[in-house]
Amino acid sequence: MPGATVHLTRSDEERVAGRRGAANRLGFAVQLALLRHPGMGLAQMEEPIDALVGWLAMRLGIPATAFTDYAGRPQTMTDHALMLAAMLGLRSSGTADLPLMIEDAAQSAWGIDRGAPIVTGVAATLRAAKIILQPPTSAARSI
Numbered sequence: 681m682p683g684a685t686v687h688l689t690r691s692d693e694e695r696v697a698g699r700r701g702a703a704n705r706l707g708f709a710v711q712l713a714l715l716r717h718p719g720m721g722l723a724q725m726e727e728p729i730d731a732l733v734g735w736l737a738m739r740l741g742i743p744a745t746a747f748t749d750y751a752g753r754p755q756t757m758t759d760h761a762l763m764l765a766a767m768l769g770l771r772s773s774g775t776a777d778l779p780l781m782i783e784d785a786a787q788s789a790w791g792i793d794r795g796a797p798i799v800t801g802v803a804a805t806l807r808a809a810k811i812i813l814q815p816p817t818s819a820a821r822s823i
Contacts, residue, residue, distance in 0.1 A: 688712075692709075692712060703750040706746050706750060707722075711757070711760050711764055713732060719813040721761045771812065777806075781805075
């Protein structure tokens with residue numbers, strides 16, 4: 681998540697404060713931040729998120745170690761992810777989204793021969809369409 685800026689609004693802070701227990705507050709905040717940028721849920725993250733967890737823990741006044749308890753409860757993580765996706769108006773991608781992805785990839789690839797700008801363009805299009813991004817490995821498997 682290099683270059684990502686994490687920002688919690690007053691409304692976000694109120695939602696986070698409404699969770700019971702330090703682990704749930706921190707985990708909820710982490711999931712909210714991830715869904716906003718890079719646009720993936722916690723379950724889809726393949727990169728380490730320690731810096732994000734540490735920053736949010738400090739911001740919320742919660743020990744970062746509380747996240748270990750949250751990460752050990754898959755049902756809570758799933759419930760929070762579904763709640764946050766609904767709150768943010770996000771949805772998972774499906775087969776019907778393939779034409780959008782292919783068209784955007786073709787547009788992004790016009791005149792270049794590097795993969796990174798193409799992937800960046802497709803990811804931006806999916807974010808704009810409020811579609812939750814999949815990690816590259818699972819996206820490649822689904823094609």
